[in-house]
Amino acid sequence: MPAQANVKVELLALLARRDVAGMRKYCEPWLPADLAPIIADLHVEQLALLFRATSRELAVATFPYLDTEAQRKLLKTLSQEQVAALLNALPPDDRTAFLDELPLDVAMQLLSLLSPEERAVATSLLAYPENSVGRMMTLDYVAVKPDWTVAQVLEHIRHFGYDRETLNMVYVLDEHGRLIDDVRVRRFLLSPLERPVRELMDGNYTTLFPTDDRETALETFRKFDRVALPVCDEQKKIIGIVTVDDMLDVAEEEATEDIQKLGGSEALDEPYTTIALSRMIRKRASWLVVLFLGEMMTATAMGFFEEEIAKAVVLALFVPLVISSGGNAGSQAATLVIRALALGEFKLRDWWSVMRRELVAGVALGLILGVIGFLRIAIWSAFSGIYGPHWPLVGATVGLALVGIVLWGSLVGSMLPLALKRLGFDPATSSAPFVATLVDVTGLIIYFSVALLILRGTML
Amino acid sequence: MPAQANVKVELLALLARRDVAGMRKYCEPWLPADLAPIIADLHVEQLALLFRATSRELAVATFPYLDTEAQRKLLKTLSQEQVAALLNALPPDDRTAFLDELPLDVAMQLLSLLSPEERAVATSLLAYPENSVGRMMTLDYVAVKPDWTVAQVLEHIRHFGYDRETLNMVYVLDEHGRLIDDVRVRRFLLSPLERPVRELMDGNYTTLFPTDDRETALETFRKFDRVALPVCDEQKKIIGIVTVDDMLDVAEEEATEDIQKLGGSEALDEPYTTIALSRMIRKRASWLVVLFLGEMMTATAMGFFEEEIAKAVVLALFVPLVISSGGNAGSQAATLVIRALALGEFKLRDWWSVMRRELVAGVALGLILGVIGFLRIAIWSAFSGIYGPHWPLVGATVGLALVGIVLWGSLVGSMLPLALKRLGFDPATSSAPFVATLVDVTGLIIYFSVALLILRGTML
CATH class of the missing domain: 3.10.580.10 (CBS-domain)
Structure with a gap:
């Protein structure tokens, strides 16, 4: 888009010369709505200068394109009168979105700058619940x-x-x-x-x-x-x-929220690059701690089998492999089901058909991994004695446990989002790490139970 | 929307009576574009009946609202002549989207039904690469x-x-x-x-x-x-x-793809509920197997420390806890960075500012988990002898390893998507499970190295 690159270069030259008349003349033939996205990434100081030189319409059109940080800074560089003029002229939906991001006291100050009519409009829109249609309304039709x-x-x-x-x-x-x-x-x-x-x-x-x-x-x-x-x-x-133009943004924000929750974090609600580090750490820490507390149960579960581990240390070697496979299978299933729910591909009452699919998929995936796991132990044992004389039994334990754990992971991963939704929670809360943690603990029990079954009398 | 519910009920009554004249009369005052989304979820047989009774415009308007399965079925119930009329009248962008989903031979058959002009249009649109703008074009302007x-x-x-x-x-x-x-x-x-x-x-x-x-x-x-x-x-x-109406769909599909990859699966490219089970299993198995092969290295890594585990079985108890915490921290970081990249919040050249943030966040999160981990061991040891007389050293090992592993997980999780993008791959490929697997293996080495450092001379 060479035309647009030129616009910015030429405007920057005018700004550098502080050529107010030149800027006014340059911007005059443009539709503000067309110029706005091109100039939106200028520095705030440059924008302020430009807006003082040109029509109020340009400022109004550009304002919604700026991020909240730039919007705040811009308002600070303008005179009280200019701020009032700008705010009064903003479309009500963009104004609501902006005010909503501000601390309450700043929002109140700005509200007081509005004309009585516009204040009534702004207050009524802000009275609707967050993330409601009322907040996104515009009143011109x-x-x-x-x-x-x-x-x-x-x-x-x-x-x-x-x-x-x-x-x-x-x-x-x-x-x-x-x-x-x-x-x-x-x-x-x-x-x-x-x-x-x-x-x-x-x-x-x-x-x-x-x-x-x-x-x-x-x-x-x-x-x-x-x-x-x-x-x-x-x-x-x-x-x-x-x-509809507001909808692309909503679709994007909703997807971002889901993705961040799926990744095992609270939704940041702010861009990664600009969120205060302390706030980001807080949002991430809360889930990490919850997961950590859940995962602690693995230590407890392993504690029950301490004696078995002492007898057959070889069992411990496969613990991470076996339980993480269950976690991975669970993450997959949870992610697919959560996304399908978000897209409305099925309803809660279809849970049985989902479960049937996951039963088949879980057994198939478990068999694939189980066979690979057994082969790995067989092949290693052909070349070294690392897994001892009873390696076929160890291989059978790992292989069989994998079938059970992958199946179990697929079922938990697919059913948990549905259960959460049924209970009125956001299904995306059952993130991949959350499912993985749950499956880790139960996976250990499956693994050692299979081991007891197969190895009793030989190694245990 | 009671008005719309009525429409469907009344149409169903007419369909049940096979009242062709009544259907024609009932649909006549409607704009096809308005009626289409309301009737789109009728059964294919009912739709076929309805379309035979009413104007071709209604069939044309409704067709894009149907899913591929219903579209195929509908075409099978119509006569060759009706199919030709419908296909010729479809807007080129919707037609391209439909033909694209078909097996090549079926698409070719249908192409042969088009008029020479429309065939030229369809062929030229299909000649553009998949997921390109050319495929989504419409030629009426x-x-x-x-x-x-x-x-x-x-x-x-x-x-x-x-x-x-x-x-x-x-x-x-x-x-x-x-x-x-x-x-x-x-x-x-x-x-x-x-x-x-x-x-x-x-x-x-x-x-x-x-x-x-x-x-x-x-x-x-x-x-x-x-x-x-x-x-x-x-x-x-x-x-x-x-x-723009096609863009909401694109945004949705792109987000779905990213989410499914993040969950550690290939993108399904089809709805979860309708994809053939065998195809879904294949898509899920490929990544599960890759992750499994990667995770096998944990068994190898643990093998190196077999002797240490035999001496201090208590170390094995905390393996799942410690490595999964690194995996969770890595999943979080990867997810946040991948989404921020997808939204264009930062560019590759900003990698250092990302790394700096993750360094701080990683140390902070690691310290939080490390302290909790130490406390857990201290508290348990106050009530039982499960962790032995050297529990302060065990606690220090777990706590310190957690700091290192969580920091390492955050760094790997945040840098891997950037590295993948730099190499020309889709950053979303570095899914949560992928990062977790990578961190599991390295996490084990960190954990046992810390243990050797702290416990040598006492327990090891």
Whole structure:
């Protein structure tokens, strides 16, 4: 994109010369919405200079592209008056997202800079629960009556329309202001001018509640391929709309949360590169400690078999191999099931069909590893005496234990997320390390039980 | 959404009566695009019946909502002629996605049903590499000349426009057919009718190449908040466009791939619930076997310390605890770094700042676990003699080894994805289980080395 690289170079030159008139002239022909993503990674000081020189629209358009850190810094470099103007002009959904990231006292200060109307809007949006549809709403939308003509609608848009994402759908309200349909703007473009709105309606629309979780919104967008969805109250009165451009971000954030939990950490909720180190350590430590406490039971379990280990030290050699295989099988199963649940591929009531699949997969995978494990011991024993004269029995113990443990890992890994979901927890909490820990402890018991069964009378 | 539930119930009643006229009448007032997602989960036989009764547009609109299995079944229930009509009418991007999922011979058969023009289109799209932008292109877009007026553009759209997602942007071409700008359709709605297109242009646009990876497209969409991006060749000739509605699916698929790899499995590339069991087992077995072979080195490593274990069996008791803690720390670090890389939060050249963070985090996390580990041994020893008279030395061994292993796990987990990326591999390959396995082997060596250092002369 050479054109855009040039823009930045030329703007930087103007900024370096502090050429206010030049900047204004340079930016003037651009649509703020187009310039915003290009300049978003300039330094905050440069942005502040640029925004002082140019239109407020550019600042408003650029603001949502900045990360929270840059947003805060930018506000600090602007005068109180400029901050107020900027905040008042920001689209309500972007403003809510920004205020939400701030400490309460700073947010309150900024709220006090808003005009009474905008403050009422901001406060009402912030009153919705975190991660709810209400927080993502924007309040600009085009509403029309069913008896208007296409020409009237186009005239209305030309007069009152905003040049924003929100101008993709037109909402048709009845005489009581209740939503009766949504019609794509392009349908108006494709219809004869004298046609009444009524004839473009099909009575089919999907609405969200402001208290819906944003994951619900994401699913609805995916299912219905819409660019915007109306948010209504119980009386079908339209409160605002949510647009698809926010959904890419939601999808990304939700995936990040799931991935981080799967990796055995609390969700950071902030970028890895900018989160305070102490906060990151705290978030990681909590899970590591939980896992550590769980894993302590392996020491207890091993303690029960101390006598066996003393008699047959060779058994201890395979402990990490055997139990980690169970953990790996469990991690796989848990990850696949958690992702399938998140994508809505199956429901809780399908647990039996999942379990059946994992039974088959677990036995098959266990047999594969069990055979390899046995062969490894057989081959090593052909060349050295490391596993003693009873190596076939040791091999059988390891091989058989592997079948049991891999099967057990697959079952635990696949069922635990379902159980967590059934109990109302986030299935992604049953992370790979969590499953691995659980399977480690039980795996030890399986391993030594098999050993007792096979080796009693010979080595034990 | 009671309205939609009703639709399905009423349609099912008509289908049960095989009331062809009734179905046609019932569906007639609907926009196919609105009805499609509602009926998409009907049985294939019902859909076939419905599509025979109603307009071809409904079948075309519904087809992309079906999963591959249902699509195949549907085509089998339709006559050759109906299949040809349906395939010819499908939007090229949806058709490409469908054909791509089929075995080559079936795809070839279907291609032969297309009209020569549509076959040329389909073949050219399928010629682009898998997961490339070319595969996702659609070829319907609105192109105008810079000297047209707004009124002319609106007239052109009304005459030649399609009622599709693609009607959100208008592409301005110069006399040689080269792209010179893209303008949002709504800008035409907001402008006086006599204004020339030239005055709506800002010369700012972003293009994709058909050979670009779809992840590149996703990043560009995220960065520029567009609803559609033009795809151009080297001469700036526009080939097609890509729309944002396909991006939600791409984002989802990419996240699924990453998550499955992180869980220590090959990406399934198919839903968990419908993938053939044998194929799933194969995909899972390959990684399990690799991990198993890697983990075998733990048996070898433990073999080196067999003598020490025989002398101090108590050391063996803590092996699972100590090495799994390193694995967990490594999983955390790897997951966080892989996700941050996927989101573009930092670049490879920032590796040193990542390493510095992980050094601090690793030492802090190691100290936390080390202290807990020591306390556990101290407390148990206060009540029992299980860890022998030298328990303070055993505790010191476990505690110190934990610091080293957790630090080592954090470093390996964070640097391995960066190294893989540097070498041109997918960083997500360094899954949690992969890192855990690597850290298990090295963790054993750290643990027993610390033991030799501390316990020599007393227990060893």
